[in-house]
Structures are given as C-alpha cells and as structure tokens.
Amino acid sequence: MARDDTKRFMAMKGAGYYSKATLGAKHVMDNAAEMVLAAVDRMAPVDGPEVFRCTDMGAADGGTSMDMWRRVLAHIRAKCPSRPIELIYTDLPRNDFSQTFQNAHGLTGEATYMKEVKGVYPLASATSFHDAILPPETLDLGFSSTASHYITAAPCTIADHVHMVGAAPDERARFEAKGAADWANMLAMRANEMKPGARLCLFNFGIDNEGRYLGNTGGVNMFDTFAALWAGLRDDGIITAEEFTNTNFPQCYRTEAQFVAPLKDETSTAHKAGLRLEHVEARVVRCPFEKDFTENGGDPADFAKTYIPTLRSWSEPTFVNGLSEDRSPEEKTQIIDSFYGRYDALVAATPEGHAMDYVHIYLICRKI
Ligand SMILES: C[S@@+](CC[C@H](N)C(=O)[O-])C[C@H]1O[C@@H](n2cnc3c(N)ncnc32)[C@H](O)[C@@H]1O
Numbered sequence: 181m182a183r184d185d186t187k188r189f190m191a192m193k194g195a196g197y198y199s200k201a202t203l204g205a206k207h208v209m210d211n212a213a214e215m216v217l218a219a220v221d222r223m224a225p226v227d228g229p230e231v232f233r234c235t236d237m238g239a240a241d242g243g244t245s246m247d248m249w250r251r252v253l254a255h256i257r258a259k260c261p262s263r264p265i266e267l268i269y270t271d272l273p274r275n276d277f278s279q280t281f282q283n284a285h286g287l288t289g290e291a292t293y294m295k296e297v298k299g300v301y302p303l304a305s306a307t308s309f310h311d312a313i314l315p316p317e318t319l320d321l322g323f324s325s326t327a328s329h330y331i332t333a334a335p336c337t338i339a340d341h342v343h344m345v346g347a348a349p350d351e352r353a354r355f356e357a358k359g360a361a362d363w364a365n366m367l368a369m370r371a372n373e374m375k376p377g378a379r380l381c382l383f384n385f386g387i388d389n390e391g392r393y394l395g396n397t398g399g400v401n402m403f404d405t406f407a408a409l410w411a412g413l414r415d416d417g418i419i420t421a422e423e424f425t426n427t428n429f430p431q432c433y434r435t436e437a438q439f440v441a442p443l444k445d446e447t448s449t450a451h452k453a454g455l456r457l458e459h460v461e462a463r464v465v466r467c468p469f470e471k472d473f474t475e476n477g478g479d480p481a482d483f484a485k486t487y488i489p490t491l492r493s494w495s496e497p498t499f500v501n502g503l504s505e506d507r508s509p510e511e512k513t514q515i516i517d518s519f520y521g522r523y524d525a526l527v528a529a530t531p532e533g534h535a536m537d538y539v540h541i542y543l544i545c546r547k548i
Pocket residue numbers: 186190191192202205206237238239240241244245270271272275307308309310324325326327330494
C-alpha cells in the first residue's frame with residue numbers, strides 16, 4: 181500500500197459523536213493531566229513576546245482533551261502572563277474539524293479555555309503525524325493521546341482476525357515491523373519540530389507488562405469478539421470472505437520496550453536529534469460504562485446501549501473500509517448496523533466480562 185494511505189482513512193465518527201461516546205478517552209487525559217503540568221514545570225518557560233506553541237495531535241473533535249487543556253493552558257498562562265499561546269489541533273484531512281472549532285469556541289455549551297485563558301489562539305493542521313507538521317524548532321509542547329497506534333498502512337491482510345493482537349505470528353511480525361518503523365519516524369519528525377527544551381507528552385494505546393491491552397484486561401476480549409461477529413456475518417453470507425480478509429485495523433499496539441527503543445538507541449534519528457525519555461509508565465483506566473453497570477446494577481440492555489457506541493465511535497471506519505466498493509452506501513450502512521446490532525444483542529444477553537478498559541503507555545520526552 182502507498183505510504184500516505186493514512187490520509188484517506190476516515191477518521192472518527194463526526195458531528196460530535198466521538199466525544200460524546202468516548203468518555204474513557206477523556207478520563208485517560210484528565211487522570212494524567214498532572215504529567216503534562218509537571219512537564220511544563222520542568223520546562224520552566226519564561227515570559228516574553230514569543231509564541232508558546234502546543235499541538236494536540238490526533239485530536240479528533242477536541243472534546244475529550246478540552247478539560248485537560250483548560251488546566252494546562254491556565255498553567256502556562258500563570259507562568260507566562262503575556263506570551264501568546266497557540267494550540268494547534270491536528271488530525272487527518274477527513275476529520276470533522278468544524279466540530280473541533282465548535283468545541284474550542286464554546287458553541288457546544290461545554291466549558292472552554294477560550295472563555296478562561298486570555299491570549300490563546302486555537303488553530304488546526306490536517307497533516308498526518310507521520311509527516312512533518314511544523315517548521316523545524318518551532319514547537320514548545322507536543323501532545324497526543326490515544327492516536328499513535330494508527331500506522332501508515334496495514335502491511336498485510338490478517339486471514340483469521342481483524343486486529344494485529346489476534347493475527348498469526350508471521351502477520352503479527354509484519355505489523356510490529358511496520359509499527360516500529362512508523363514510531364521511529366514519528367519521533368524523529370517531532371524531534372525535528374521541537375525547540376531545545378521543549379516537551380513531548382504521548383499517551384499511547386499499548387500492551388502492558390501483563391499482556392493487557394484495550395478491551396483485554398481479564399474479561400471478554402473485545403477484538404476477539406469483533407472478529408467472531410464479523411466472521412459470523414461472513415458465515416451467514418452477509419459479507420464475502422474477501423471482505424472479511426480485507427477488514428484490518430491499520431493499528432499497531434506496542435509494548436513499553438518497543439515504545440522506548442528509539443529513545444534509547446543512540447543511532448536512531450530521534451535520539452541523534454536530541455529527543456530523550458524523561459518518564460514512562462503504564463496505566464489501566466477502567467471502562468466507565470462497565471463500571472457504572474457493575475457498581476450500580478441496571479438493565480443489561482441499557483448497558484449495551486451505552487457500551488456499543490463507545491466501540492463504534494472509533495471502530496466503525498475500519499469495518500466500513502473492509503466492505504467492497506461495489507456496495508451502495510445504503511447497503512454498507514445496513515451491514516454495519518446489523519454488525520453492531522449483533523454486538524449489542526450479545527452484551528445485552530450476557531453482559532458479564534464486557535469492558536473496554538483502556539491500557540496506555542505514557543511517555544514524556546524532552547529535547548536537549
Ligand atoms: C481514538 S481517536 C483519539 C482522539 C483523542 N486524541 C482522544 O484521545 O480522545 C484517534 C485519532 O487519531 C487520528 N489519527 C489517526 N491517524 C492519524 C495520523 N496519521 N495523523 C493524525 N491523526 C491521526 C484519528 O483520525 C482520530 O481522530
């Protein structure tokens with residue numbers, strides 16, 4: 181596949197669906213905001229007329245990171261009373277940037293830093309984080325959450341699954357190799373655009389030392405469920421065998437060792453450009469929908485009705501992409517609705533163990 185396949189990827193569901201359904205991703209950032217605040221403290225920015233530039237890479241509609249940025253931007257403002265602050269939202273060209281700006285400017289009725297912190301300039305870029313987003317040495321604070329697992333392209337199809345975590349060893353090795361190359365390149369791109377002393381905060385989906393990853397923390401494995409239900413549509417003649425095989429998340433979940441490798445390797449481009457690891461840790465953030473259901477009880481059907489949209493907000497584009505171009509949009513919608521309908525029915529009938537717990541590897545880097 182072409183190097184820029186990522187640009188045609190459909191991004192998240194638009195019109196605010198993403199933020200509304202993806203409460204857990206917001207919790208990830210809210211809970212770890214102190215890591216960003218501490219990175220700003222270590223950076224010790226001085227006041228003056230120079231722009232303080234931040235990025236939120238792979239921001240989607242910007243709703244989930246809003247409360248974190250409200251805290252971080254206020255923190256920077258307290259240290260630098262007069263510096264103009266730019267916050268550049270980045271995502272893929274098909275992202276719903278209109279929704280991003282509606283969130284930033286408070287048109288959705290939610291709180292925004294624009295009403296709280298003076299001198300903030302929200303901007304946007306549709307350049308992939310696999311490419312250079314900014315001119316060299318112009319970035320003060322780079323940030324990204326729950327996005328770096330999207331690789332430039334799936335390196336091969338996966339015969340019996342939909343995600344590299346369930347792929348056969350040879351297929352998985354190809355995803356890991358692609359993931360390693362893209363990650364080394366992404367860090368090199370960031371190192372080039374950071375100013376000396378700048379910080380880079382990356383909250384990445386990954387695999388922790390206990391082998392846990394998104395939706396696989398001891399209960400029902402979410403990606404195995406996706407694969408089984410998608411295979412069910414194939415076996416029922418609703419999708420073709422080719423469509424099943426062509427459905428692959430263009431993602432790589434990396435281990436902590438894989439994340440830190442280019443930061444420790446003195447010969448890597450990122451290391452040579454001065455990027456250094458300051459902090460790394462893994463955390464699990466509990467699925468808010470499962471937590472509510474388990475702790476407060478309730479109707480399993482209601483649990484399914486809140487749980488399935490959180491899966492759908494980010495996974496739907498991959499299943500749509502797997503369907504044949506010959507199908508009409510209406511036909512595709514029907515198939516996708518019936519797919520998530522089956523997942524909904526499964527959870528409503530047997531809710532125990534279903535949870536999309538988030539597993540992240542948090543990295544803070546500085547440029548020397
Ligand atoms: C799961 S969402 C995370 C959104 C938000 N950062 C959060 O944590 O809630 C992943 C985002 O990364 C974006 N993305 C995927 N590949 C990208 C790339 N190569 N460059 C920029 N953004 C990308 C997707 O379009 C999507 O909006």
